[in-house]
Amino acid sequence: MSNTSIHFTKGHGTGNDFVLIDDAEAALDITPGYVQWLADRHLGIGGDGIIRIVRSRALDDPAAARAAADGAEWFMDYSNADGSVAEMCGNGVRVFAHYLYAHGLATTETLRVGTRDGVKIVRRVDIAYPGDDADWFSVDMGTWTISDEAGRHDGTDSLVRVSGLEVPRPALTVDMGNPHAVVALAELSELSELDLYHAPSVDPVPSDGINVEFIVPGQLDEEHGSVTMRVHERGVGETQSCGTGACAAALAARLWAGSGAPDVWRVDVPGGTLQVRVDGERVHLAGPAELVADGTVAFR
Numbered sequence: 001m002s003n004t005s006i007h008f009t010k011g012h013g014t015g016n017d018f019v020l021i022d023d024a025e026a027a028l029d030i031t032p033g034y035v036q037w038l039a040d041r042h043l044g045i046g047g048d049g050i051i052r053i054v055r056s057r058a059l060d061d062p063a064a065a066r067a068a069a070d071g072a073e074w075f076m077d078y079s080n081a082d083g084s085v086a087e088m089c090g091n092g093v094r095v096f097a098h099y100l101y102a103h104g105l106a107t108t109e110t111l112r113v114g115t116r117d118g119v120k121i122v123r124r125v126d127i128a129y130p131g132d133d134a135d136w137f138s139v140d141m142g143t144w145t146i147s148d149e150a151g152r153h154d155g156t157d158s159l160v161r162v163s164g165l166e167v168p169r170p171a172l173t174v175d176m177g178n179p180h181a182v183v184a185l186a187e188l189s190e191l192s193e194l195d196l197y198h199a200p201s202v203d204p205v206p207s208d209g210i211n212v213e214f215i216v217p218g219q220l221d222e223e224h225g226s227v228t229m230r231v232h233e234r235g236v237g238e239t240q241s242c243g244t245g246a247c248a249a250a251l252a253a254r255l256w257a258g259s260g261a262p263d264v265w266r267v268d269v270p271g272g273t274l275q276v277r278v279d280g281e282r283v284h285l286a287g288p289a290e291l292v293a294d295g296t297v298a299f300r
């Protein structure tokens with residue numbers, strides 16, 4: 001490491017944690033190797049992902065140029081802990097918005113944030129579940145895609161093998177801008193016994209990797225569904241939460257529940273609780289966003 005240092009902020013949304021680097025004018029050459037080091041919990045700061053906060057017009061990336069043209073001053077340049085770039089992060093975009101508001105870089109009631117999956121609209125909301133006193137934000141996550149092949153009789157399109165389950169389980173592939181495979185389990189005990197240290201294997205093998213959610217679906221009342229979820233994130237490993245994964249999980253559970261299924265879903269993850277709401281063709285994610293530390297870190 002050289003003697004140069006940069007400023008960072010640590011934040012999280014339901015325990016999905018990020019190192020934020022404010023690089024408004026895209027002056028830093030943040031390499032995949034630097035991302036890996038920064039995300040390392042023993043050798044660096046530690047995080048599931050690294051978020052570069054950059055002005056859309058300043059970043060030399062077609063997605064950032066599209067975001068600038070679509071009215072998003074700021075772009076969330078998101079990398080997984082292994083240095084790979086991801087299209088979107090539902091927990092990260094709330095933490096990103098919280099940072100901009102906290103630093104006076106955003107003042108409007110709704111904020112347009114550029115991502116590699118298009119512009120997301122974020123706003124502060126009051127939805128917190130009991131026991132959660134963090135600031136909550138809601139994100140219009142846009143539309144989703146469920147594979148046409150999900151037409152198999154059981155509404156699934158792939159098979160997932162994972163340590164802790166003896167036989168492969170059927171899964172549903174949901175594209176939230178980033179890829180997800182959702183597996184339903186019958187019991188909470190089955191969910192807690194899974195070994196997600198090793199990546200689950202998905203058949204057919206997804207060409208760009210995939211995030212895998214294991215869920216136990218339920219229903220709270222006529223209008224509210226519930227999902228308990230664990231996730232193995234592409235490029236990271238098991239995490240405490242995944243926002244796009246929570247959306248994929250609720251959308252899969254809603255599809256499997258059939259007509260008349262609720263549009264509002266409570267999603268419990270190891271790191272807390274999120275809310276997913278379907279409004280016609282669009283899905284909205286709400287949850288907490290916390291900024292927990294600031295500091296300087298070596299830059300190379």
Ligand SMILES: N[C@@H](CCC[C@H](N)C(=O)O)C(=O)O
Nearest residue numbers: 086089090091178242243244
């Ligand atoms: N934790 C995120 C998703 C981060 C990206 C994911 N690992 C991928 O590679 O797609 C979320 O909250 O959505």
